[in-house]
Amino acid sequence: MVGRKIAEDERRRAILDAAGAQAGEVGLAALTVRQVAARAHVSPGLVFFHFGSRAELLTALLDDLLTRTLDAAEPVELRGRPAWTRLSSMIRTELLGLPEQRAQVELLFDFSFSSRDPAHRAAVSRALARYQAAFRPVCAEVVAGSTLEGAALAATVVALLQGAAIQVIHAPDTFDPEALLASLAELGPQPRG
The missing domain is CATH 1.10.10.60 (Homeodomain-like)
Structure with missing residues (x-):
């Protein structure tokens, strides 16, 4: 049969x-x-x-991995809302997705730090640049009128998310996305009273 x-x-x-x-x-x-x-x-x-x-299998695996993990996007349903609200929503989405993507994130770090193939490292670098670029427009709105730059805030956001990804891998039982989000909310724009 x-x-x-x-x-x-x-x-x-x-x-x-x-x-x-x-x-x-x-x-x-x-x-x-x-x-x-x-x-x-x-x-x-x-x-x-x-x-x-x-080698081609590993390249295909990396391409697939990058497509499924580094894909931040501004939520369409929040367009027109304050920039900080939109940025917070983007960060929330990324943080809450980390535990479920733990295996993929760990493999991405393996490609980033263990692969000796320059093409793999270049692909990861390009993907991280696109990931950071996804945050730039809303970050530019958040910092409008201040001395900060949107690109610098986007880099900070991605660094926070990368740190959270490392925590999910090495200490998943202590990873608390809600605590991180609460801390961010304290740093965000405060209501004027």
């Missing part, structure tokens, strides 16, 4: 998912095509058919 034939894009997705899960367990340096194939229930030849080489 022959099983259901899986479409190539589904098989490719399954291999990428297996590569991500396996890399999360053993790290990028120890990841092998044979491990990925076993985890995806395919032959190593099929992994090579879809990705060509281990």
Whole structure:
């Protein structure tokens, strides 16, 4: 009896998912095509058919990872609201998503700090620049009329989120996004009375 034939894009997705899960367990340096194939229930030849080489598999994994993790966007439903409200909402969305994305964030850090491939490092740098750029417009509105610059505030926001990501990886039981958000609220514009 022959099983259901899986479409190539589904098989490719399954291999990428297996590569991500396996890399999360053993790290990028120890990841092998044979491990990925076993985890995806395919032959190593099929992994090579879809990705060509281990290096190309890692590049595809990184591209997929960057697409799914560094994707901040200003909420459309809050347009027209005060800039601080919109920025706070963006930060809240990112912070609350960290625990669920812990494995992907950890793998992203592995690519950032362990990969010796300059193309991988460059891809992470470009993705982080786009991520920071997503915050710049609303940050520019938040600091309008002050001596701060929107780009500097966006860099600060991303640094906060990166620090929170590290905390989710190394001390998930102490990660409290609501406490971070409460601290930010205290730093934000205060109502005039």
